[in-house]
Amino acid sequence: MLVVLFCVVTVTFFLVQLMPGGPFSSERNIPEVTMKQLLARFNLNGTPWEKYTIYLGVRPNASGHYSGLLEGDLQLSTKYRNRSVKELLGNSLPISGMLGLSAFVLATVAGVWLGTIAAVRHNTPTDTTAMLAALGLISIPTFVTGPVLVLVFAIWIRLFPVGGWGSYSCLVLPSITLAGPYIAYIARLMRTSLLDVLSQDFIRTARAKGLDENRVIYKHALKVAILPVVSFLGPLAANLFTGSLVVEMIFNIPGAGSFFVNSILNNDPFLLEGSVIVYCTLLVLLNVFVDVIYTFLDSRIRLE
Amino acid sequence: MNATHPPGVWSRLRKNPVAMAALILLGLILASAFLGPFVFRADPHLTSREQFVPPSLAHPFGTDNNGRDALARVMEGARISLLVGLSGALISLVVGTTYGLVSGYVGGRTDSTMMRFVEILYSVPRLIILILATAAFDHRFKDWLNGVHFTFLKIGSIHWTFDGTSMVGYTKIIILILSLGLIEWLTMARIVRGQVLSLKNLQFVSAARALGQSHVKIIFRHLFPNLLSIVIIYLTLTIPAVILDESFLSFLGLGVQAPQASWGTLLSDGSQVINPVKSFWWLLLFPAAVMSVTLLALNFLGDALRDALDPRSRH
Numbered sequence: 001m002l003v004v005l006f007c008v009v010t011v012t013f014f015l016v017q018l019m020p021g022g023p024f025s026s027e028r029n030i031p032e033v034t035m036k037q038l039l040a041r042f043n044l045n046g047t048p049w050e051k052y053t054i055y056l057g058v059r060p061n062a063s064g065h066y067s068g069l070l071e072g073d074l075q076l077s078t079k080y081r082n083r084s085v086k087e088l089l090g091n092s093l094p095i096s097g098m099l100g101l102s103a104f105v106l107a108t109v110a111g112v113w114l115g116t117i118a119a120v121r122h123n124t125p126t127d128t129t130a131m132l133a134a135l136g137l138i139s140i141p142t143f144v145t146g147p148v149l150v151l152v153f154a155i156w157i158r159l160f161p162v163g164g165w166g167s168y169s170c171l172v173l174p175s176i177t178l179a180g181p182y183i184a185y186i187a188r189l190m191r192t193s194l195l196d197v198l199s200q201d202f203i204r205t206a207r208a209k210g211l212d213e214n215r216v217i218y219k220h221a222l223k224v225a226i227l228p229v230v231s232f233l234g235p236l237a238a239n240l241f242t243g244s245l246v247v248e249m250i251f252n253i254p255g256a257g258s259f260f261v262n263s264i265l266n267n268d269p270f271l272l273e274g275s276v277i278v279y280c281t282l283l284v285l286l287n288v289f290v291d292v293i294y295t296f297l298d299s300r301i302r303l304e
Numbered sequence: 305m306n307a308t309h310p311p312g313v314w315s316r317l318r319k320n321p322v323a324m325a326a327l328i329l330l331g332l333i334l335a336s337a338f339l340g341p342f343v344f345r346a347d348p349h350l351t352s353r354e355q356f357v358p359p360s361l362a363h364p365f366g367t368d369n370n371g372r373d374a375l376a377r378v379m380e381g382a383r384i385s386l387l388v389g390l391s392g393a394l395i396s397l398v399v400g401t402t403y404g405l406v407s408g409y410v411g412g413r414t415d416s417t418m419m420r421f422v423e424i425l426y427s428v429p430r431l432i433i434l435i436l437a438t439a440a441f442d443h444r445f446k447d448w449l450n451g452v453h454f455t456f457l458k459i460g461s462i463h464w465t466f467d468g469t470s471m472v473g474y475t476k477i478i479i480l481i482l483s484l485g486l487i488e489w490l491t492m493a494r495i496v497r498g499q500v501l502s503l504k505n506l507q508f509v510s511a512a513r514a515l516g517q518s519h520v521k522i523i524f525r526h527l528f529p530n531l532l533s534i535v536i537i538y539l540t541l542t543i544p545a546v547i548l549d550e551s552f553l554s555f556l557g558l559g560v561q562a563p564q565a566s567w568g569t570l571l572s573d574g575s576q577v578i579n580p581v582k583s584f585w586w587l588l589l590f591p592a593a594v595m596s597v598t599l600l601a602l603n604f605l606g607d608a609l610r611d612a613l614d615p616r617s618r619h
Contacts, residue, residue: 004424011433018440132322135607139599141548143555143568144592147575155583162579242431246555250575260432261556264439276432 005280009069012276013055016269017048042078043067044269055273069277075270079263085274089256093278095165096248096255100240102171103178107236110183112229115190119225120217122195130187137184142243146177146250163252174251178243182236186229194225227294234290238283316612323608326601333598337382348376349563356577356584366586368573377565378591384566385595388481389547395485396546397539400492401531405523407493408500419497422490430487431549435558437483438476445475476561480553484546492538499531533613540606544599551595567595 039045043054043061053059055075057068067073076084118130153173154162160173197203198221206216245257256275263272317323346363352371359366365374407418503509504527512522547567553559554568562569574588 007424008433012436015433015436015440018444135603136600139544139603140596141551141599143552143571143575144596147571147578147588148592150575151578151583151585151588155578246552249556260435261558264435264558272436276436279432 005277005284008280009056009273009277010052012273013052014048016272017051019264019267019269042076042270044078055270075274077263077268077271079266079268079271085270088259088271089274089278092254092256092259095253096241096244096257099171099174099178099247099253099255100237100244102175103182103240103244104237106175107179107182107186107240108229108233110179111186112190112226114183115187115229116194116217116222118187118191119194119198127191131191134184134187138181138188140181142177142180143246143250145180146173146247149173149177150250163250165253170251170253174247174253177250178240178247182239186232186236189228189232190225193228194221197221197225230294231290233293234287237286237290241279241283317608320608320612322604323612326604326608329597329601330605333382333594333601334386337379337386340379341376344375344379346373346376348372348380348565359586365590366584368584368587369577374587374590377570378567378594381565381567381570381591382594382598384477384560384564385547385550385568386598388477388484388550388560388566389543391481392484392488392546392550393539393542395482396487396489396492396542397535399486400489401496401535403489404493404496404498405500405527405531408497409504409519409523409527411501411504415497419494422493425490431552434483434487434549435553435556438479438553438558442476442479445479449475474564476559477564480550480559484549488542488546488549492535492542495534495538496531499534500527503527503530537606537609537613540602540609544602544606547595547599547602567591571595 036045044051046054050059053068054061055068057066057070057073059068060066061068068075073086076082077088080088114130114134118127121127150162150173153159161167161170164170194217198217203216203221206220207213211220244255245260247253248255248257249261256278259271259275262268263275344364350372352367354363354367354371355369357363357367357371363373363375365378368374368377403418403422407415509522509526512526517525550559551566551568551571554566555572557569557572560566560569570591571588574584574591577584577587
């Protein structure tokens with residue numbers, strides 16, 4: 001886990017070094033002395049290796065301090081002067097988190113519900129339609145559904161705001177857009193898994209001892225059938241994070257996703273590296289978290 | 305259909321109305337993307353004063369903010385997106401199949417190391433690395449291409465020359481194809497490896513080995529034909545994935561660059577001219593519809609192919 005993080009940090013750092021121009025190259029006519037001071041202030045002096053070790057925090061910077069990743073310092077943003085990357089991310093991450101969380105809940109709840117219905121009504125028109133619709137939803141990307149939803153529900157029928165952030169009604173369209181493909185994916189996963197479980201022996205036993213069908217499905221079958229969905233929750237969170245880049249852009253949400261794109265366009269090295277590190281850390285942590293939940297839910301895993 | 309497929313794949317596919325509809329739609333889209341420009345002669349890059357003209361007979365899809373014909377733009381976008389999708393998927397096919405074949409065939413410690421590497425790559429957020437890589441390498445590639453000019457083949461008075469300068473406008477697309485292909489091969493490698501593991505213990509492989517055939521021959525003459533069907537299925541599912549990634553980047557403004565268009569850039573342009581005051585819906589809905597239909601058709605076709613080739617996967 002730490003190895004993955006370290007690799008990502010390193011690869012990101014050197015890829016950013018490869019990007020054309022420097023962070024200050026767009027501002028013309030900076031005297032060389034000023035430029036040098038600027039670079040020194042932002043710890044951007046020296047060879048790539050020196051910069052890398054300063055960034056990690058294993059080499060003292062120009063002012064003689066150790067101040068890097070190991071010390072928890074993400075440096076300053078070169079675009080938004082005098083604001084640290086930590087502060088910028090700290091302001092915007094809760095917004096992205098809120099959006100991600102509501103999409104996460106929506107995707108899981110709606111997906112499990114739809115998948116269960118499709119499996120219980122196996123081989124009926126309900127099932128077929130639901131699965132065709134699900135494949136449709138999976139195929140269509142969020143940057144198609146998002147603008148189309150805006151056009152229909154915010155401009156033609158003025159039900160929700162076009163974009164922005166602040167009220168709960170602002171959250172509806174972005175969450176649906178973000179969750180859409182994953183509702184479908186989870187529904188498919190849930191259906192397959194529940195059908196599998198329903199054909200197993202312990203379900204026949206439960207039915208044989210005279211439990212009513214609802215009890216069989218909701219009490220016995222669901223508990224086992226939900227496991228593949230749980231193991232998908234880690235990748236789901238990851239996908240929601242990257243997906244939120246586009247959704248934040250469509251709906252003008254001031255979240256952390258916009259930093260990715262803007263810091264590449266503005267050549268803002270530390271902001272970019274900071275966002276990558278935060279995102280990757282969250283992803284890796286979520287994967288570990290899901291693994292832990294999984295072992296709790298499925299006692300067979302612990303026994304092996 | 306050749307003998308390596310289970311019998312009756314084509315007939316089973318033909319009985320599936322959804323798959324046939326998908327095939328026909330794909331054919332139509334391919335035809336209109338590549339042959340359409342010969343019928344509908346509008347230059348996708350020609351600007352005019354007729355800005356934001358709603359759909360009409362002269363401009364079936366309307367015109368955009370620079371007065372360019374939107375239908376011609378959508379057709380160009382289709383060409384670029386399909387091209388990127390197809391070539392990216394082919395690269396991932398070659399890389400993934402080779403990796404999976406070697407890993408599965410050699411087995412043992414090599415296999416577990418190679419698969420561990422794939423697992424590590426899986427946990428890396430690929431799109432983010434992709435964004436960084438395209439941003440970092442594009443400029444260098446451009447500088448390198450600019451001024452490269454050489455003749456690599458001379459036959460009589462005909463010279464085949466490689467002119468780098470004329471390709472500078474296309475570097476982003478080339479980089480996109482390469483990096484998408486190099487990123488999307490992981491699933492393919494896993495599937496091929498699993499298949500090879502189960503195949504290599506079968507009797508016909510042991511027989512080939514007993515006859516003293518070389519490893520290369522066993523891999524290409526005996527194993528590869530048996531992998532073909534599964535590889536084709538995943539190719540049809542990789543193409544939409546690559547198209548999706550490409551348009552994701554282009555939508556963010558980090559992919560295909562103006563004046564070229566892909567579906568992603570068209571959608572991004574279209575979503576920017578949607579506002580409560582005046583909405584130019586045709587710039588959004590037409591590219592959205594064409595792209596959705598293509599992706600849907602590809603996914604339905606991939607699903608149907610999987611059902612036709614492997615009836616067990618059907619519930």
